[in-house]
Amino acid sequence: MRRWRGLDEVPEGRGRSVVTLGVFDGVHRGHQRVLARAAGTASGLGLPVVAAVFDPHPDAVLGRGEPEALTGADRKAELLAEHGADAVRVLPFTPELARLPAEEFVRRVLADRLRAAAVVVGEDFRFGSGAAGDVEVLRALGGKYGFTVEEVPLLSDGEAVTSARVRSLLAAGDVAAARDCLGRAHRVEGVVVHGAARGRELLGFPTANLDCPPRTAVPADGVYAGRLLRSAPGGAESRWAAAISVGTNPTFEGTARTVEAYALDRDDLDLYGLRMAVEFTHRIRPMLRFDSVEELVETMGRDVERCRELLLGG
Numbered sequence: 301m302r303r304w305r306g307l308d309e310v311p312e313g314r315g316r317s318v319v320t321l322g323v324f325d326g327v328h329r330g331h332q333r334v335l336a337r338a339a340g341t342a343s344g345l346g347l348p349v350v351a352a353v354f355d356p357h358p359d360a361v362l363g364r365g366e367p368e369a370l371t372g373a374d375r376k377a378e379l380l381a382e383h384g385a386d387a388v389r390v391l392p393f394t395p396e397l398a399r400l401p402a403e404e405f406v407r408r409v410l411a412d413r414l415r416a417a418a419v420v421v422g423e424d425f426r427f428g429s430g431a432a433g434d435v436e437v438l439r440a441l442g443g444k445y446g447f448t449v450e451e452v453p454l455l456s457d458g459e460a461v462t463s464a465r466v467r468s469l470l471a472a473g474d475v476a477a478a479r480d481c482l483g484r485a486h487r488v489e490g491v492v493v494h495g496a497a498r499g500r501e502l503l504g505f506p507t508a509n510l511d512c513p514p515r516t517a518v519p520a521d522g523v524y525a526g527r528l529l530r531s532a533p534g535g536a537e538s539r540w541a542a543a544i545s546v547g548t549n550p551t552f553e554g555t556a557r558t559v560e561a562y563a564l565d566r567d568d569l570d571l572y573g574l575r576m577a578v579e580f581t582h583r584i585r586p587m588l589r590f591d592s593v594e595e596l597v598e599t600m601g602r603d604v605e606r607c608r609e610l611l612l613g614g
């Protein structure tokens with residue numbers, strides 16, 4: 301898969317493409333449907349699918365506050381490819397780009413740079429200065445600049461599947477509903493760092509503490525079942541069923557919010573310094589402050605058994 305960044309870096313003289321564009325945060329089932337449609341059109345035309353991704357999030361540039369990210373840039377590109385993109389183009393969302401009138405945007409980005417033969421977008425797609433352009437405007441401009449436009453209805457299960465909805469489900473700890481919207485478990489990534497060294501010694505449950513990038517969409521504080529994963533060079537992955545804790549460890553009067561995972565039945569791992577990921581499949585309970593370490597350890601033991609049932613079938 302090819303990845304380019306910027307408006308000027310795409311080599312000139314490339315052929316035409318089927319373009320789908322947006323922020324694609326989370327690459328949720330709605331995005332997946334748009335990508336599938338683009339892939340279908342592209343195979344009919346014998347052209348590649350180019351996913352054009354605005355980055356940073358337009359809300360950050362337009363002063364609406366940057367939302368927490370469901371997917372980092374690398375993971376997003378990987379997911380876009382998995383769902384049918386042949387190439388990913390990052391379009392730096394600058395104030396200048398935001399100010400381009402709808403027709404200028406179409407001419408410069410879609411026609412001149414991406415050489416779109418077809419553009420596939422969700423029905424709520426907006427573009428151009430002041431978000432003045434919608435799908436109808438895009439279709440009219442497509443007639444002038446030589447591309448067709450396909451509009452994909454929003455996927456809904458009574459409520460539209462959107463990145464904002466996934467963020468609010470995660471903020472409420474509802475990782476199961478988030479999983480339904482995403483079509484897979486929500487994942488956060490980070491490097492394993494040293495914690496307070498209590499896990500193994502004091503509690504009997506060593507935990508890998510993930511240092512997640514700022515503005516990562518971490519689910520609400522609580523205890524979850526899921527997986528701890530490691531991407532090895534070449535793409536091979538190790539994965540372990542895991543009991544995951546998100547919170548400040550109030551039993552120890554902690555203040556820093558941590559994401560930590562205990563890989564079930566393993567105490568022989570050395571994960572410090574590795575890039576790892578945690579996937580959240582089920583919520584088990586809220587984060588609690590216990591009066592004694594014994595009560596915490598007893599509860600953690602029960603959490604681990606519950607994770608075993610949920611993840612390994614007992």
Ligand SMILES: Cc1cc2nc3c(=O)[nH]c(=O)nc-3n(C[C@H](O)[C@H](O)[C@H](O)COP(=O)(O)O)c2cc1C
Pocket residue numbers: 494495496497498499500503505507509523543544545548549550551552560561562586587588589590596600603604
């Ligand atoms: C399954 C599980 C459940 C946990 N539940 C709680 C909890 O309810 N309250 C709490 O204060 N800490 C909880 N923790 C976090 C522990 O306090 C934390 O893992 C421990 O202090 C080790 O920290 P360290 O990795 O910084 O050494 C939990 C951890 C795990 C793995």
Ligand SMILES: Nc1ncnc2c1ncn2[C@@H]1O[C@H](COP(=O)(O)OP(=O)(O)O)[C@@H](O)[C@H]1O
Pocket residue numbers: 492493494495496497498499500501505506507508509561562563564565566567568569570571572
């Ligand atoms: N089953 C396991 N799950 C997670 N980490 C493990 C496991 N077994 C060993 N480890 C290692 O032990 C470290 C955690 O030990 P812990 O005593 O909790 O220390 P820390 O406070 O630094 O997190 C992890 O970072 C990892 O390298």
